[in-house]
Amino acid sequence: MTSTRTLASSSVVIVGCGGLGVPAAWTCAAAGVGRLILCDDDAVEVSNLHRQVLYSESDAAASRAKVVALADALQRRFPHVELVPVARRLVGSDDLRALVAGADGLLEGSDDPCLKFAACDALLALRGAERPPVGVIAAAIGRRGQYFGQLATGACFRCLFEAPPPAAAVAGCRVAGILGPVALEVGAFAARSLIRLLKGQPDAVAGALMRLQSGRLDRVAVTVAADCPCRALEPRHSGVHPRP
Numbered sequence: 001m002t003s004t005r006t007l008a009s010s011s012v013v014i015v016g017c018g019g020l021g022v023p024a025a026w027t028c029a030a031a032g033v034g035r036l037i038l039c040d041d042d043a044v045e046v047s048n049l050h051r052q053v054l055y056s057e058s059d060a061a062a063s064r065a066k067v068v069a070l071a072d073a074l075q076r077r078f079p080h081v082e083l084v085p086v087a088r089r090l091v092g093s094d095d096l097r098a099l100v101a102g103a104d105g106l107l108e109g110s111d112d113p114c115l116k117f118a119a120c121d122a123l124l125a126l127r128g129a130e131r132p133p134v135g136v137i138a139a140a141i142g143r144r145g146q147y148f149g150q151l152a153t154g155a156c157f158r159c160l161f162e163a164p165p166p167a168a169a170v171a172g173c174r175v176a177g178i179l180g181p182v183a184l185e186v187g188a189f190a191a192r193s194l195i196r197l198l199k200g201q202p203d204a205v206a207g208a209l210m211r212l213q214s215g216r217l218d219r220v221a222v223t224v225a226a227d228c229p230c231r232a233l234e235p236r237h238s239g240v241h242p243r244p
């Protein structure tokens with residue numbers, strides 16, 4: 001964020017309005033982000049209510065779109081925030097790039113690994129923009145969670161993970177579910193880090209993977225992988241490492 005912009009004049013794209021996206025959106029609104037673009041193509045279900053805490057039984061009974069129900073809940077509490085619901089499935093990095101191009105930040109918290117790579121690629125494509133957005137890519141399963149900060153320079157999500165996991169593995173993760181408090185914690189922490197990046201403040205997530213496990217938060221520094229596409233975007237090829 002340039003010095004002429006404030007959090008109130010900033011916009012953030014939230015991808016996924018489930019277990020991570022709900023606390024992330026709340027954290028952004030509470031911090032004073034001026035515009036939130038909420039993206040999700042799911043409707044509220046009863047099974048969501050224990051960890052997606054801004055949805056109600058009436059939302060589930062009416063099968064309301066999550067983005068609409070979340071926008072309503074946030075608007076009641078934070079009337080100053082501009083909320084933009086996008087109730088459709090995002091398709092690939094070009095789709096995501098078009099949404100993020102006019103924004104300052106991106107928080108990816110969906111349960112679709114392909115969207116995490118699309119978020120990474122959209123941020124990479126915008127590194128040459130006049131004001132490139134920053135992003136945090138988050139995930140959680142069971143009692144574990146993690147989030148990665150991707151800036152306008154340095155390592156990207158693909159430096160960590162070369163490609164999405166096989167579909168069977170993804171399906172297995174969805175069946176495993178997420179412990180409610182872990183989702184709340186990871187979503188809120190990820191958003192807090194994004195806010196610090198937007199404000200130009202130092203944060204541990206910058207170029208690093210934060211891992212939450214058994215109530216403990218570990219930081220793993222990530223440097224540019226030798227064979228990652230982002231390396232070509234680096235002004236200097238220093239600090240490269242083989243993928244783990």
Ligand SMILES: [Zn+2]
Nearest residue numbers: 156159228230
């Ligand atoms: Zn990379």
